[in-house]
Amino acid sequence: MRYISTRGESPALGFEDVLLAGLASDGGLYVPETLPRFTIEEIASWAGLPYSQLAFNVMYPFVEGAIPEQDFRDMVNDTYAVFEHKSVAPLVQVDSNEWIMELFCGPTLAFKDFALQLLGRLLDYVLKRRNERVVILGATSGDTGSAAIEGCKHCDNVDIFILHPHKRVSDVQRKQMTSIISDNVFNIAVEGNFDDCQQMVKDSFGDQSFLGGTRLVAVNSINWARIMAQIVYYFSASLALGGPSRSVSFSVPTGNFGDIFAGYLARNMGLPINQLIVATNKNDILHRFISQNQYELHPLEHTLSPSMDIMVSSNFERLLFDLYGRDGKALAALMGEWKTKSGSIDNSRWKSARALFDSHSVDDDRTCAVIKEVYEQTGYLVDPHTAIGVDAARVCRRSVSAPMVTLATAHPVKFPEAVEKAGVGVMPSLPPHMADLFDREEKYDVIANDLASVQQYVKDHRRN
Numbered sequence: 001m002r003y004i005s006t007r008g009e010s011p012a013l014g015f016e017d018v019l020l021a022g023l024a025s026d027g028g029l030y031v032p033e034t035l036p037r038f039t040i041e042e043i044a045s046w047a048g049l050p051y052s053q054l055a056f057n058v059m060y061p062f063v064e065g066a067i068p069e070q071d072f073r074d075m076v077n078d079t080y081a082v083f084e085h086k087s088v089a090p091l092v093q094v095d096s097n098e099w100i101m102e103l104f105c106g107p108t109l110a111f112k113d114f115a116l117q118l119l120g121r122l123l124d125y126v127l128k129r130r131n132e133r134v135v136i137l138g139a140t141s142g143d144t145g146s147a148a149i150e151g152c153k154h155c156d157n158v159d160i161f162i163l164h165p166h167k168r169v170s171d172v173q174r175k176q177m178t179s180i181i182s183d184n185v186f187n188i189a190v191e192g193n194f195d196d197c198q199q200m201v202k203d204s205f206g207d208q209s210f211l212g213g214t215r216l217v218a219v220n221s222i223n224w225a226r227i228m229a230q231i232v233y234y235f236s237a238s239l240a241l242g243g244p245s246r247s248v249s250f251s252v253p254t255g256n257f258g259d260i261f262a263g264y265l266a267r268n269m270g271l272p273i274n275q276l277i278v279a280t281n282k283n284d285i286l287h288r289f290i291s292q293n294q295y296e297l298h299p300l301e302h303t304l305s306p307s308m309d310i311m312v313s314s315n316f317e318r319l320l321f322d323l324y325g326r327d328g329k330a331l332a333a334l335m336g337e338w339k340t341k342s343g344s345i346d347n348s349r350w351k352s353a354r355a356l357f358d359s360h361s362v363d364d365d366r367t368c369a370v371i372k373e374v375y376e377q378t379g380y381l382v383d384p385h386t387a388i389g390v391d392a393a394r395v396c397r398r399s400v401s402a403p404m405v406t407l408a409t410a411h412p413v414k415f416p417e418a419v420e421k422a423g424v425g426v427m428p429s430l431p432p433h434m435a436d437l438f439d440r441e442e443k444y445d446v447i448a449n450d451l452a453s454v455q456q457y458v459k460d461h462r463r464n
């Protein structure tokens with residue numbers, strides 16, 4: 001499998017290079033040159049398979065030629081063996097023909113584990129083979145950092161540095177990152193806000209000379225391997241609910257458009273999907289695009305669903321690339337235009353997206369109301385991101401006969417503030433395997449909000 005840039009200028013790369021690359025040099029994102037396609041019969045034959053075997057079947061075409069079959073099978077088996085629930089992505093019914101897919105059974109209780117547990121293993125494998133060492137540098141407002149650290153803590157050839165804004169992440173989120181004590185893990189609490197952290201990461205990728213030749217690797221959702229791993233659970237939900245002979249709908253709490261883009265790919269690979277719902281909080285640039293064909297940057301709002309607080313959705317370019325008939329030149333021109341002013345796309349292209357996508361935006365008050373509603377109706381507690389997905393599913397649903405699945409992207413214990421505001425009268429508790437989280441030893445360093453200091457820290461602490 002080869003990968004091409006959405007802006008058409010950078011040379012095509014194999015899987016290994018795409019894994020280590022961030023953005024393409026032309027500013028685009030990498031996508032597969034052609035998508036594997038499965039027949040209905042083939043998909044049907046996977047019914048009942050354990051998650052890891054299904055995951056191998058869905059993902060192997062993407063790595064074929066770069067990683068031998070058995071090695072990839074072993075990696076995938078190891079990855080999903082660490083999930084607490086044996087089914088890996090269990091479904092819970094919350095209403096007639098309406099389901100929640102729990103994607104929080106991994107080590108950090110959010111769906112990002114599905115991709116980052118695999119990414120860590122892939123990096124370790126590829127880097128050992130190349131005899132290369134890399135530095136991962138990332139910024140987090142919460143979920144990505146802990147999932148990346150959990151995924152990479154055993155990687156011999158990776159040193160990972162994660163910046164978080166000092167005193168501005170929740171206690172659970174901080175503890176999850178800083179209680180991982182490993183020689184290659186470095187948590188940096190920056191005396192600034194999340195944007196400061198993100199800017200320092202961006203600047204460091206822009207000029208990597210401070211590392212003297214060591215490659216810097218990105219673990220945010222522009223990394224293709226993350227998208228790839230997220231395709232699998234759309235197949236798993238469908239197969240559990242009567243697919244592929246019946247079509248299933250999904251509602252996806254969305255920020256950077258990574259998770260829902262994986263659903264779009266699942267459909268293009270042959271999985272019958274009736275409808276994909278983009279569920280956003282007040283940061284609703286995607287909702288405004290899907291509902292009105294309007295792409296316009298608004299200032300960032302801080303909400304009770306912080307993992308979806310974004311201004312620009314980085315993966316959205318991957319969808320636009322397809323809507324523009326995979327014409328990299330045309331897309332590069334569009335992205336250039338949208339840098340400076342708001343815009344829209346041809347009506348016919350927008351309509352073709354609307355055939356599959358619907359969208360809805362949910363504010364904090366409504367988020368809390370939905371947490372309460374779901375709890376009162378079913379005794380089931382959802383996190384604020386999931387609540388937004390449930391609301392959007394109910395508002396936008398096109399067909400009552402197609403099973404509706406909302407992706408539960410995090411465990412409610414990660415976001416106690418929203419649950420408390422919802423006033424359900426109970427608080428979520430840590431699952432048994434994490435019950436001792438608050439007793440665990442923490443290790444992190446507080447660094448001034450200054451690029452040179454952070455880069456010096458990385459230089460001083462990396463292992464080679």
Ligand SMILES: *Cc1c(COP(=O)(O)O)cnc(C)c1O
Pocket residue numbers: 110111112143144221253254255256257258259260307308385409410
């Ligand atoms: C990252 C995250 C999201 C958004 O996912 P995208 O792939 O960026 O759309 C939603 N919910 C939670 C809990 C997350 O951690």
